[in-house]
Each structure stands twice: as C-alpha cells, then as structure tokens.
Amino acid sequence: MDTMEQLLNVENLKTYFKLMDSTVMAVDGVSFLINRGEALGVAGETGSGKTVTVNSIMRNLPLNAYVTADAITLEGIDLLSLSEKQLHSVWGKKIAMIFQNPTSFINPLFTIEEQMTDVICFHEKVKNKQAVKTAREMLVLVGMPDPDVVLKSYPFQLSAGMIQRIMIALSLSCNPSLLIADEPTTALDVTIQAQILKLLGDIKAHTGGLILITHNLAIIKDICDRVVIMYAGKIVEWGDVHQVMYLPMHPYTKGLLDAIPRLNNQDKRLRYIPGNIPSAIDPPSGCRFSPRCMVAVPICFEQEPPMCEKVPGHFVACYVIRKERGI
Amino acid sequence: MGAQKSEVIIKVDGLKKYFEKKNLRGKVLKCLKAVDDISFEIYRGESFGIVGESGCGKSTTAMLLSGLYPLTAGRIEFKGVDISDDRNAQVKEHRKKIQMVFQDPTTSIDPRMKIRATLEEPFAIQKIKDMEEHIDELLRTVSLDKTFKDRYPHELSGGQKQRIGIARALAMSPQVIILDEPTSAVDVNVQAQIINLLEEIKEQKDLSYILITHDLSVVKIVCQRVAVMYLGKIMEQGPVDPIFAAPHHPYTKVLFSNIPVLDDVRPERIILQGDVPSPSNIPTGCRFHPRCPNAQAYCKTEEPQMRSTGNGCMAACHYMEKGTEVI
Amino acid sequence: MGMVYEIREKSNEKTSEHPKTKNTVLRQLWKNKLSFFGLVVIVIWFLIAIFAPLIAPYPEDAIASSHIENRLKSLSTEHWFGTDDLGRDVFSRVIMGSRLTLSVGVLAIFITMCIGIPLGAIAGYFGGKLDELVMRITDVFLAFPYLILAMVIAVILKPGLYSAMLAISLTWWPYYTRLVRGQALSLRKQPFVLAAKMMGLSNSRIILRHILPNCIGPIIVNASLDLGLIILATASLGFIGVGAQPPTAEWGLMISEGRQFFMVAPWMGIFPGIAIFLTVLGFNLLGDGLRDILDPQLRPR
Numbered sequence: 043m044d045t046m047e048q049l050l051n052v053e054n055l056k057t058y059f060k061l062m063d064s065t066v067m068a069v070d071g072v073s074f075l076i077n078r079g080e081a082l083g084v085a086g087e088t089g090s091g092k093t094v095t096v097n098s099i100m101r102n103l104p105l106n107a108y109v110t111a112d113a114i115t116l117e118g119i120d121l122l123s124l125s126e127k128q129l130h131s132v133w134g135k136k137i138a139m140i141f142q143n144p145t146s147f148i149n150p151l152f153t154i155e156e157q158m159t160d161v162i163c164f165h166e167k168v169k170n171k172q173a174v175k176t177a178r179e180m181l182v183l184v185g186m187p188d189p190d191v192v193l194k195s196y197p198f199q200l201s202a203g204m205i206q207r208i209m210i211a212l213s214l215s216c217n218p219s220l221l222i223a224d225e226p227t228t229a230l231d232v233t234i235q236a237q238i239l240k241l242l243g244d245i246k247a248h249t250g251g252l253i254l255i256t257h258n259l260a261i262i263k264d265i266c267d268r269v270v271i272m273y274a275g276k277i278v279e280w281g282d283v284h285q286v287m288y289l290p291m292h293p294y295t296k297g298l299l300d301a302i303p304r305l306n307n308q309d310k311r312l313r314y315i316p317g318n319i320p321s322a323i324d325p326p327s328g329c330r331f332s333p334r335c336m337v338a339v340p341i342c343f344e345q346e347p348p349m350c351e352k353v354p355g356h357f358v359a360c361y362v363i364r365k366e367r368g369i
Numbered sequence: 370m371g372a373q374k375s376e377v378i379i380k381v382d383g384l385k386k387y388f389e390k391k392n393l394r395g396k397v398l399k400c401l402k403a404v405d406d407i408s409f410e411i412y413r414g415e416s417f418g419i420v421g422e423s424g425c426g427k428s429t430t431a432m433l434l435s436g437l438y439p440l441t442a443g444r445i446e447f448k449g450v451d452i453s454d455d456r457n458a459q460v461k462e463h464r465k466k467i468q469m470v471f472q473d474p475t476t477s478i479d480p481r482m483k484i485r486a487t488l489e490e491p492f493a494i495q496k497i498k499d500m501e502e503h504i505d506e507l508l509r510t511v512s513l514d515k516t517f518k519d520r521y522p523h524e525l526s527g528g529q530k531q532r533i534g535i536a537r538a539l540a541m542s543p544q545v546i547i548l549d550e551p552t553s554a555v556d557v558n559v560q561a562q563i564i565n566l567l568e569e570i571k572e573q574k575d576l577s578y579i580l581i582t583h584d585l586s587v588v589k590i591v592c593q594r595v596a597v598m599y600l601g602k603i604m605e606q607g608p609v610d611p612i613f614a615a616p617h618h619p620y621t622k623v624l625f626s627n628i629p630v631l632d633d634v635r636p637e638r639i640i641l642q643g644d645v646p647s648p649s650n651i652p653t654g655c656r657f658h659p660r661c662p663n664a665q666a667y668c669k670t671e672e673p674q675m676r677s678t679g680n681g682c683m684a685a686c687h688y689m690e691k692g693t694e695v696i
Numbered sequence: 697m698g699m700v701y702e703i704r705e706k707s708n709e710k711t712s713e714h715p716k717t718k719n720t721v722l723r724q725l726w727k728n729k730l731s732f733f734g735l736v737v738i739v740i741w742f743l744i745a746i747f748a749p750l751i752a753p754y755p756e757d758a759i760a761s762s763h764i765e766n767r768l769k770s771l772s773t774e775h776w777f778g779t780d781d782l783g784r785d786v787f788s789r790v791i792m793g794s795r796l797t798l799s800v801g802v803l804a805i806f807i808t809m810c811i812g813i814p815l816g817a818i819a820g821y822f823g824g825k826l827d828e829l830v831m832r833i834t835d836v837f838l839a840f841p842y843l844i845l846a847m848v849i850a851v852i853l854k855p856g857l858y859s860a861m862l863a864i865s866l867t868w869w870p871y872y873t874r875l876v877r878g879q880a881l882s883l884r885k886q887p888f889v890l891a892a893k894m895m896g897l898s899n900s901r902i903i904l905r906h907i908l909p910n911c912i913g914p915i916i917v918n919a920s921l922d923l924g925l926i927i928l929a930t931a932s933l934g935f936i937g938v939g940a941q942p943p944t945a946e947w948g949l950m951i952s953e954g955r956q957f958f959m960v961a962p963w964m965g966i967f968p969g970i971a972i973f974l975t976v977l978g979f980n981l982l983g984d985g986l987r988d989i990l991d992p993q994l995r996p997r
Binding site: 087088187201203204231232233234235236237239240257258259260261263264287297298299301302303304305306310311312313314315318319 | 422423526527528556557558559560561562564565568583584585586587589590591613623624626627628629630631632638640641642643644645
Binding site: 435436437461464465467468469471472473476477478479480481482487490491494534537538541 | 886887888890891892893894895896897905906909910912
C-alpha cells in the first residue's frame, strides 16, 4: 500500500468553533491519508465531524473557526500555509467538491454553459470557445443526454439528478487531483441515486482520488476502497472497506452496522446503540464512546485509546476489541 | 401479527387527487395528477407500507388519508364508514382516530410551546382532565423522562422530537397512525430506536400503521403488506415477503435492485436511464413505459390493469415474467 | 435490547445539536453595546415622561401660560433651554412634551397592531378569496405616501394630537398586515399546524395558539423600529399643523413655532429637535439589536 503515490495526507487535524461563551471541538485530532486512484469513504452520524473535516481541508469554514494540524498536504503542497489567493487556485483545480443539495449550489440566474465556462476559464486560462468545448465533453462524460440542450438551459429547467451530474461534470472539468463528494445522493431518489453512484464509480479512473462522505454505509461499501469511521470528532476505526464492514472491531462500528435494517434480516427488532451523541463542547473524558459502550472497561473512561493497527491495514482506537465476526 | 382474517380498518377505492390550474374562465390549464385512481385495503393490526420515489403520490396519499386535502374522486372508508366528506360532524369524529407522525421532527412541533403544552393540546380537545398523569404516561410510552415536559423543542435532539411527535399522535387514542417518512430525517441509530418503539407501541395499543417511505429496508422490517407507487398509481401491491422475494412489476424490480444494501447477496443493479417524469406530464399507456427495460409497443397505448400474481399479490403490467400474456 | 430510559438532568447534559446555553434577551442585548445604549435611552425617556411634572421647573408652561416679559430669553440658570416667544420655559415644555410623544407613539402602534395583525393572520391562514380581498385593500392604502394620507385623515378628523395618532394608525396598519400575512402563509403549511388540524382544533384556536405566537419575533422588531418612525410622523404632522395644536407642548409643533424665530431664538426649535432625535435613535438602535437577536432564533431550520 505504501508503494502507491500519496495524494492527500492529513495529520492531527483539529477544528474548533468559537461561540459566544463556549468552544465547539468539532474535529479533535483526525489523521488519515488517501492514495492516488483510491476512493475513501468517511462515514459517521450527524455531528461526527465528517463534513467539518473536509471543509477544514478546503479551509471553507466560517470566521469563528480555528484549524490546526500537524500537516495537511495535497500532492506535497502544504495547504495550511497557503494564502487566501493561493487557495483560490487550488479550489476547483486541485480539489473539487460536490455537495448534498445540488440545486442550492448552482446559480439560478445563469445558464449551465455560462456557469461552467466561468470556472473553466478561470482555472485553465483558455478562451471561451475552448471552455465550451470542454464543458460539452464533460457533460458527455457524465452521461448527460442532449448536452447541447442542457448547456443552454437554466437550472430551473433541469431536475435534481441532472444538476448533480452537472456539478460532477463541473468538478471534473479542470482535472482535479481530488474529488470530494459530501452526501452527493442523500437528496436524490433511489433510482437517480443509483445512476449517480454508478457514475462516481465509473469516473474513479478520471480523478486522482475520491473522498465520499456519507452516513450511509451501504453506499461506501459499493464504491469505496477504504473507509474511515468517525464519532464525535474523532476517528474510531479505519481501513479496507471489506475488512471494516465485515469484521468491524470498534464497538461503535459494530453498533452502527447492527442498526442498519437488512433485507435478509428475519428478526423484526433492530439493535441500536443507546444514548445520544455527546456534546461537542463538553465531550466525555477518555474514549468519547465510553458512556454508550456496552463493553467499556474502567480505563475507557479515563484515557483516550490510541489508534493502533490490530490487523495489517485495519486501524482501530479501542481498548477492548471485539473479535466477533460482523454483520 | 397475521392480518389475513382481520377486519378491514381502512379501505381506499378509486382515490384520485388532481391539482388543477384554471384560468379566470374556469378552463383547466394544467393538471397535476398527484394520485390517479388507487385502491387498497388495510387490515386491523397490520403495518401497510407505501413506497415510491418523489412524484409518485405517496405523500399526497398520506394527506388524503389524514383528511388534510380534500379528494378529487374516490372513497375512503374507515371501519366501513365513508369518511371522504369531512364536512359531516360525525366524519370529523371518526377522522380523529387517524393520526399522523410527520417527517421533519423540527417543524412537526410548535417551536414556541413547551413540550407540556404541545402534549396538553390533544387532551384538551378531547376534554380529558388529569392531563399531567396522561402526559407522564405518554412520555413513558415513548421512553422519555418526565423532565422533558418543561423543555422547549430546540433543546431536544431530532430523535427526541420525533418521539414527541409520536406521543402527540398517541394522545388522541387513534386506531390508525400514518407515518410519513418517520425516520428519513434522523440517523440510522435513531432510526433503529424509533422503529423498535413504533413496533412496541403497535402491539401494546393494537394499532394499524400506514408507513410512507422511500426506504425499502425499513418496509421489510416493519410492514406486513406494501404498495409500490409510481406517478400516482400503484404498480404492485401485496404481502411483503413474496413481493421482496420475487417482484413482478419491472419498476419494483428496478427499485429493489437500486437500493444500496450491506447484504452480500443482492440482485444485479438495473440502472434506469433518464429522470423521473413529472406528474403534470404523465406518459400515455403504462406510465412507466418510457423508462421500462421491458417496454413493448402495447405498453404505450393501453394502461395495464391490476392482475393477481399469486400469494395475495397484484401488479399492473402488460408484460410480466410469470407468463401472464397480454390480450 | 429493551427500551432505554433517558434520564435527563436539568442542566447537566447538553445534546450535540444545541450548544447554545440559555441566553435571555436582556443578556444578549447587553452584548451589543449600541442596542443596549438604545434601550437605556428609551428607559430614561420613559422615566422622564413618568416623572415629568416633578422634573420640569415650570410645568404650567406646558399647558397654557404666557410671560411676555420673559420672551425669547437665551439659556440661563432659570431657563436651561431658554424661553420661547410667549416666555414659556422651553426645558419644561420639552420635558412635559415627552409624555405626549411617548404615549401617542405607544397608543398609535398599539392600535396599528390591533388592526393589522388580525387582518394579516386571517388573510395568510385562510388564503384564497379572503386573502385576495385583504391584500387588495392593503394595496390601496399602501399606494398613497403615508404622510399625505395621514394628513388627509387628520384634517377630516379635525386637527389635533389624537386625530394625528388615529390618522397614523389608519395608515400604518397595512405594513403589519403584510408582515403577518407572509408569516401566516408559510406557517399554515408547517407540520405542527397540520397536526393541530388533524386533532380537530378549530381554525381560530390554531391562529391564536400556533400562528400568532410564531409571528411575534418579526412583529416586535418592527414595532420597536416603527415607534421611532411613528414619533417622527407625529412630529411631522404637528409641524405641518394638522397634529397637535397650540398651546400643546408637542415637539413637532414646537419646532414649527420655532421656525419663525430661528434667527433670534434658535433654542426654540433646536432642543425639541434634539429630543426627537434622541428618542428615535433610541428606538432604532433597540430595534436593530432586537432584530439581530430574535431573527436567527426564529428562523426554522
């Protein structure tokens, strides 16, 4: 695995937000890396910090956010040291992002062609005519029927699925090294979701790497090579996707997988993890998951467990590791 | 559990809901056929699922069943009594026995009222005294502590708010509860809690559920019978197990193959081309024919009728693999 | 796994969804120094208005008196703001005038809200033809420049301070109708309103219990900003001559009377002007601060 080229390296990322009279530790010491040609899934529930993590990498955060990290490097470039202006040339060109609600991220006042060429001209420094050609090529790449008609259309004339395709096309138009997709299919219908997921799987070859953020573990299993499980601002487990999904080690991962209804499940009762996600302002001491953990031992409440590689390529932060088979 | 020989608690016959845009002279300019002639029966004590994608009419059906929209045509019967016309005072009383739990927990309770006030309202309407006791009982039923009475909705988590929504519905002592995407807005773990809670309540209070959702795995766990809707019509309906094991309608097959699942064994994914058409522009003949992988010439001209496919299931398709030949 | 009881202590646990601690409106206002200053100014004015007869050295000057021998005297220790053309103490008149200004302002806004809010709620909640009717009526009112309309109404009602107040209310209510109607329109589709309908709650109860309380935020913000404008409007009408009539010590009227003597006795017009300025400023600052506090909280997620 180490012979692959490293694309993005994040070490000890911490992001916190200053509120009026408290501080929210949204991300508290997250490290991971992604290699070229890989798809990494970042899974977790609401409040786990997964979106804040990628926004921290992009440095797309509100003014009251503070980001520190030992390193955030993309293809060797240290992203933390870049100025605002330098970042603008990274956004879209080296890293591209697509979001959950595609219609909110597109300008309703301009045609698709105008919006795409705007971005392409800015990054690639080409003339408009060339940009239109590139835009059309990208639309074809994402399987858009009638690309010429679509180019001349306004967003309100297109469906959410088509807009998401356009966003994907747009994000690929400048050949980014890294594509980040934040819940790209949550707002879409099942059949459209299947189309978009197939598309993301197909274009893996065209991008350097893909980070897919979602709370839906089944999607990650379909597309990603490796997965990172986040809980309360920390990574609890990560590794090869089949390893983590079939042989989960962390109690949280196991609990999460158990809670998902299965088609083959004969049992009418679902197992769930009791309790709530802890406060990000005042997190529990020791392991963040300890208050809800069924197998916690005294040390879990006192000290945060370190991340260790129990099985090659499979990392987990837990003192008590479950050796059962998953599912 | 088994509902085959139970009484029919809700019967829907030829239900239609059209939204028409008329000009000043009364001429119909545009007609949105949200629900276009659906019929089904719900037995006492069972959970009946209605699934489909956006535009299929499932939410409109929920609104019609709950009495919030007037119907354009058809009948709804509750325990044999026609409740379609809600101007009748007796009908109004019957309608109170059908309650609803809404999708978004945040907007489903009045943000300005304390939980106590929200739960007092249904008792006040029924002119029940000793509200405190009843409210405590309700909170116990949904596994929330009494201290929640004095909280405001914004102090509660999504899952807790959803439980309050369930408690409020229960306060009217209903016999049928319509669950409109009850777990779409919450995480998978909270979903598991709520689903278990709903099952327990159903058994305790001898309720019948109508579950509206796009999530097929939830249907498999919760429901005994299901109807699959597409563009205002039911494509297939029947007991859950046979339909999931061997769907007959092409749309059902597509849906089942498209949902991302964690299970190993899954059908080959059938990816549809194109978008979900709009209910204001319904295709001729079988409304699924533009996207149907099996579409034939006769599918464009004639609307298929519901035919029995064995095991209590029905589907409306001209070309069905079980060998029922079209005329 | 069985059912899980969630025992929650009052102040201990905070869920991750709402890190905000309890902040009263007052505390939040305190953080915004300017709006707190506005609040202080207004409180001071209200205190002045309440204790006016005790504060003013010559309270009788505010009603009817004349001391011709003392006329147009400049600022002095007996007359802090000087005297006007009838020898009346300007300071006393300004102080006593605060009573009129504030009471008229509050009454006017109250009447405005009594007319505007119910109309807006009914129009927005029921929609359809009722909504159309109410909206067209408000459109007619809003088509006129409000001051001119108020002037006309004040003249019809016979010029006077309370006519002015009524005139202002009758021209101002459409703004509240529009405001509330917009809110009601979006609120009536909210699930919690639908749930109330399903329970069989009557429409009037739904409007009173669910719709109106959820409109309060924008109403309060508007009201506090409007108070400043209403005071200005009252003064304007007084200035024109269709509001307060002499010898009333109304600030607008005082400025008007001071106009003729501006070269010889500018204090006649300046001090009432400053009084108006300070009052309106106070309400504006308070209103801005309230808007910052109340709006984000009320925005549905």
